[in-house]
Every structure is written in structure tokens, then in C-alpha cells.
Amino acid sequence: MKTLHLVISELSALRHIFRLGQMSLITLLAACASPYQPEYTQPAVPEKEAWKASIPDSQDVIRPDWWAGFEDAYLNQLVDQAVAGDYDLKLLATRIEIAAAAAGVERANALPKFSPDASKRFQRDPTGDSDTYSLSFSSSWELDVWGRVQKGIESKESEFRATEADWVAGYLKLVADVSSKYFEIRKLDRQIEQQKKSIEQNDKILAIYQFQIAEGLVSKSKVLQQEAEAFSKHKELLEFKRQRDVAENQLATLLGVPSGEFNVPTDVTQNEIVIPAVPVGLPSTLLSRRPDIIAQEYRVLAAYQLLGQAKLEKLPKFSLTADGGVSSNTLSQLLNKWSLGLAPSVSIPIFDKSISANIRSNEAQVKLAEDQYRQTVIKAFEEVETTLVNIASRKEQRNSLLLQVENLEVVNRNTNTQLKEGLVSQLEVFEVERTLLSAKQSVLDVDQQILADTVKLYKALGGGWSETDIR
Template sequence: MHTSTFSAASGERRHDCRIPPARLATAAVCASLLCACADVRMPNYRQPDTPVKASWSGQATPVSASEAITPEWWKEFRDPYLDSLVTKAIQGNFDVKVLAARIRVAEAAIGEARAGALPTLNAGAGASFEKSTGQNFARQFNLNTQVNWDIDIWGKVEKGVQAQTAEYRASEADWRAAYLTLVSDVSTTYFQILQLDEQIDSQQQALDKAKQILAIYEAQYRNGLLPNTRVLQQRAEINRLTTDLLELRRARSLSDNALATLMGVPAGEFKVPSGHLQEKIELPDVPSGLPSELLKRRPDIVAAEYRVLEAYDLVGQAKLAQLPSVSLTASGGTSSLALSGLLKSFTFGLAPAINIPVLDPGVRARVKTSEAQSEVIEQQYRKTVMAAFEEVENTLVNLDAHKKQRAELEQQIEHLRVVAAQVEGQLKEGMVSQLDVFEAERSLLGTQLALLANHQQILSDTVTLYKALGGGWPPVEVSNARR
């Protein structure tokens, strides 16, 4: 420890060197030798390897995702009301707000990590008063300051800053992933509400037809043309249709509540106006993209890779902790029995120190823990990539199957319309009864409901595909570049 005392009254400076320079040089040589022994090497960061996928199923000519998906992809459905719902949800959803707050926390943590390389200054002032029996009243005043500086000569603090910067960017990607999920949920919930509205209308029509059939059955029963069991069966059918109608209305109310929560509105205080899905929502062209682009565009994959980068930096920081650390402590102060003499003399001290972790099991254990944690995070990244591939592939399979089913349902409806028209003509000629007409209309109505459900499935599949392909977010190159 090197101290220097200065007396303002005499102008003399006295020095006290407790550690000779030769010893400091010897310590520096020892530190250098230890540095050579510690394994602090880090390979250049590389994206974790994952199984390669060349193309998507059922796409002979892949299209760049940037050409197929726009940032406001939900506008491809050509429904201004959906656009307004998405806008309100982005502004009011609390999940998105929570993630936005986490971004601010991660950004503030960068400054906190960077502060570890800066010196700290503490200052204090005090006074003491003492009176003993038979002694004069004693008092003493003092001022003191102390500066501590852990010199980041190996870059340990900078590694921590880099790790926290990666976490900050991962938090941004988490927000984008939540944004995509939110827009997807708003769209599919809205489509479901419109589907339920159309199903409620169709179910009401079916119930009305069933009541008309019951009236005919009851008339035939009174005339002895039909057994009572047929009347009871029809009444049971009306009970079933009424139960289903009540269930559809219940589901509609729950969907309204779900959509309200997505927009940050208390459940029960929001209701979507009634509408028909097939009339309001157009089927857009199916977006597509190259598998390689998926890894750079999907926010959840980007977030996972940033956390791989963060783990990489934390391993580097743990390795650097094996090296000696250098710190400087400077202190200064003064004391006096009277305030008037407080500034007449000062004491300064400078204490450089080298801390050499010769035997610290915790340091080496921290390196192994960081390396093991890094491996876990890399595997989580690969898991995220594989799940993304599966999501896209499943959605493409669903879209292909539902579109083929749509073609079959449309043909079925055309056939049933011809049947219904012919049965209506036969009724006018007295060849069939009104019951036959009702049965034909009911069959047509059932197939139309199946086509409606198919329409909603294709819309939901399309929304899922937009989300799965990255939702129009620009590609991100996760590398060792720093802010």
C-alpha cells in the first residue's frame, strides 16, 4: 500500500511505500504465467447447426417470403373491421405490453452491466462528541472520500455487456413473436365469431323447418295416417336443434369475451356486430417462402438464437474470470478537533491490488456450468427450429386437404341444389309430399354448413401460415456484432 500525507501548514510531503516495486513486478510476472495456464480461448460465434430443409411440401416453385408476405398481412383478407380490431389489440393487449416492458428492463440492464467497468466514488463526513467525568468536552470532525476501480483489463465486464445486449435483442424478438401471435389470435377468433353467426342463422332455419315438419306430422297423426312415435321423434329432433342453437349462442358469447380480452377490454363489454363469414372475408393467395428464410424471419427462432449468443458470451465471461484481476483503491480524508482546522491537512492513500485466483473451485465450476447451460440453450434453439418446420409443413398439409375438400363440397352442394329444385317441381305435380321437400332442403343446408366450416378452416390455416413464415418481419442476422 502506498500512502502520501500532505501538511498544509509545513508544505512537506511524506511517503510510505509498504510494497516495493520489485514485488509488484514479481506479482505481475506470476500473473502472466497464470494467464498462460488458464484456458480462456473462445471460438468465433457460429449459428448452431440444424437439420437442413431444402423446400416445402407441395410447392414446386418457392417464392421469396419478402415477395409473398407484407408486414400488415391481415389486410389481405380485405375486411376493414378486422383491420380495426388488430389496431385496437396491438394498442391494448396486456401480453404485448408486458413484453414491451421487459424490453425496457433488458435495455436498462445493459447500462447496469456496463457500469461494472467504471470507478465508484464514495464520500462521507462525520463528527464525534465525547464528555467524560473530570475531562474537557471533546469533539472531532472528519471528511473522507474513497475511489474504487476494478480495471477490466481482460474484458470480463465487456463480455457481460455483450451478453446483456444479446438478451435485449432476444426480448425485442419475443415482442415480435407475441405481436404475431396476437394478430393471429385476433384474426382466427374474429373468423370464428362470423362462422358462428352464420351457423346460428342456418340452425334457426333448420329449426323452423323442423317445426313445419312437426306440424305436418301432427296433422297426419290426427288423421290416423302416422303413428305417434313419428311425432315424438320429430319433437325430440326439435329439442336437439334447440339445444344446438343454444350451444352456438353460448360459444358466440365466449368468443366475444376472448376477443375483448385480446384487445385489452373487460370481457362482456365488447361484441362484434353480426355478419356472415363467406360474405365478408375473402380467401387470399397462400403465402410461401424458402425454409432458409424461415430461420431469419421467425421472431421465436431469432429470439432463441440471440439467447444462444448470450450463453456464448457468458461462457467467455466465466473463462475470463480465471484470470487475475487488478483493482485500484484511492482514499483521502482529513480530521480535526475544530471545524476551522478541518481543511489544514489531508491524508491520501493509493492501494493497487492484484487478485490471483490460484485455487478457486467456484471459478472453474462456473465455467463448466456456463458451458453446460450453453449446450441446453443450443438444443432449445434446435427444438424451436424443428417445431417451426413442423408448423409450416402441417399448415401446408391442412391447406391442401381443406382446399380439396372445398372442391368436393361445392360439387356436393350443386348436386343437392339440383335435387332440391327437382323435388320442388315434383311437389307441384303432386308426385312427392312437402316432407320430401323439407328433407331435401335439410340435406342441402347441412352441406352448406360443412362448406362454411371448411371456409373458416382455410382462413385459419392461412393465418397460421402467415404467422409460421415470419409474418412479414424482415430477416435478422444474429452474429457477434454489438450495439
């Protein structure tokens, strides 16, 4: 029977043997290419020195609840409901749990494996019956001498961080989609209201023409032309209502509610809305703030770590197995006799061609991940640049349309004054009012586009999330 002191002495001797083996192997491999990778560095991307549109030189961080800057209580309520009910966001949260579990499995696989076994054996032979009781165990453990196992753990942890960033990106996209869809419904409600007024004006003009044709003052073609315009306006009104129903169904899906069982009250869409000024940081902060870029770089890091693990497969693997147990014909004597065996082993993959193939495969995976990272960065630059250009241009368009509306309102007032004095006909008044309503429709279109572009800009800049550094 081995004493505990003897077992400890043997373990100490084994550690000494492994140290000597490691030093010899390092010397042997010194003449070969090093299997170790250099430190990870962020993939190089094209630099963005400046933006075409004017950006304030501000380090302000966008508030996390940036949508509250629109000062619309109903929008805030929609966002809360969407975050709680959207299934895309729930799927992303589940992927985080899966990635966390995968990282836990990888860490567990690095620990020693211990398998106990207890049994009772009954034997009958000519000498008589006998019972044998036994309790045994076996254990195995790969010693992570080179850090190969740790590379696998780090890769799984990087993928876990990437899924967390995916959730943030999904959250940001959800809020942006809810906001944009709500603003679209607001615009359609106002367009429907304006279109109804325009139809009323058109009907009044048509009534005048019908009276004039009875008096022989205009030709029938004039009436037919006005009727055709009336049909066109009714068609546009139906189209606005159709678009609203579709937008409402899409918004219901974002909220996690069955389509047809949710509607936006028209009274909440009539309130004035504030277009906030977005505090934009310097261009250099974009790469560290957008969650999709952060997620993609974590995937580059994960691929890089797997490549490092693949390269370390060329080095010998050290493992330690142990087995032991006790056995006796009686339970009372079971612990009196026991045995312990220790067996160190070294595996040297000299002729394993699959290792080189696996390295080439992982090198390609790293290149793919880096290219996807650069593609994400380039698209981010495009999104910000395009949105800034759109906002600047549409604000100029809005100013021009407002001047047009202002001028038409002056013309409308003058025409109404002239009508009272008998200088113009009622028909001319209606024509001016119809033109004014059409200009106001255009203002509504541009207002909605500015709101949608403002939401896109918040999303393109990564929302209000703090900077993350993965290195």
C-alpha cells in the same frame, strides 16, 4: 503535499507495472488450457431442404399488417384495440424494461466506484474544545484486463435483445389469436343463421307428418323420429350460441376488456371476407424471421457469454483502489492540506474450486439453451409443414363440398318444379332443402378452418417482420 505532476507520474508507473504483470501471467498461463472461448457460431440444426406442400419460390416479405389482407375493417379495429389493451403484451413490454435496466446495472458496475464523505468532529478535553473538519473519498475499480467484465455486460445485452424478440413473438401471437377468434365468431353467426333455417324446415316436415298421421298415412314412430330430430337441432342451436358467448368472452380478454362488456355485432360478421394468398419466402428464411427462434438464439448467445465469463474467472483480477482527503481545524484552511493514496492489487484464484464448478454449471446452461433452440426450430418446421398440409387438404375438401352444394341446388330447383307439376310431395321438397342446408353448414366449417389455418401460417412464418441477424 503531493503535486499533480507527481500523482500523474505514479499512475504512469502503475500502468507499467500492470503491463509487465500481464505479460508475465500470460507467459505463465501459456502452458495451461486457454480460458478464452472460440467465436460464437449458430447451433447446428437439422436442415429443411423442401416442403411437402407447394411453396412459391419467392423472396417477398410478408406485409407487417398482414391481417389487413383479409379486407375486414372490423378486424383491423379489433387488432388495434388488442395491441393497446392486451395485458400479456404489456407484461412483455415491462420485461423489456427490466432487461434494459439489468444491462444498465451491469454496465454501471464496470465503472470506477467513487464514495465521497464529509464530516465535522467536535472534541472536548482538558486542553479545551476543538473542531475538526474533514473531506475524504475512496474509489475502487476492477481493471477489465481479460474482458471478463465485458462478457457479463454482453450477456445482459443479449438477454435484453431476447426480451425484445419475445415482445414481437407476443405481438404476433396476439394478432393471430384475435384474428382466429373473430373468424370463429363469424362462422358461429352463420351457423346459427343456417341452423335456424334448418329448424324451420324440420318444423315444416314435422307438421306434414302430423297431418299425415291424423289421416292414417304414416305411423306414429315417424312423427316421434322427426320430433327427436327437432330436439337435436334445437340442442345444436343452443350449443352454437354457447360457443359464440364463450368466444366473445375470450376475445374480450384479448382486447383487455372485462368479459360480458364486449360483443361483436352480428351485422359485421355477415360481410364476405377475402382469403389472401400468402407470399411465402424460401424455407431458409424461416429461421431468421420467426421471433421465437431469434429470441431463443439470443439466449444461447447470452449463456455462451456467461460461460466465457466463468472461464475467465480462472485468471488473476487486477484492481485499483484510491483514497484521499483533506482535514483542518478551520474551514478556511481545509484545502491547504490533502493526501492521496493509490493501492494496486492482484487476486490470483489458485485454490478456488467454485470456479470449476461454476464453469461446469454454465456449460450445462449453454447445452440446455442450444437444445431449447433446436427444439424451437423443429417445432417451427412442424407448424409450417402441418399448416400447409391442412390448407391444401381443406381447399380440396371445400371444392368437393361446393360441388355437392351445386348439385343439391340443382336437385332442389328440379324438385320445386316437380312440386308445381304435382309429381312430388311437399315433404320431398323439404327433405331436399334440409340436405342442402346441412351441406352449406359443412362449407361454413371448412371456410372457417381455412381462415384459421391461413392465420396460423402467417404466424408460423414469423409474420411480416424483417430478417434479424444476431451475429
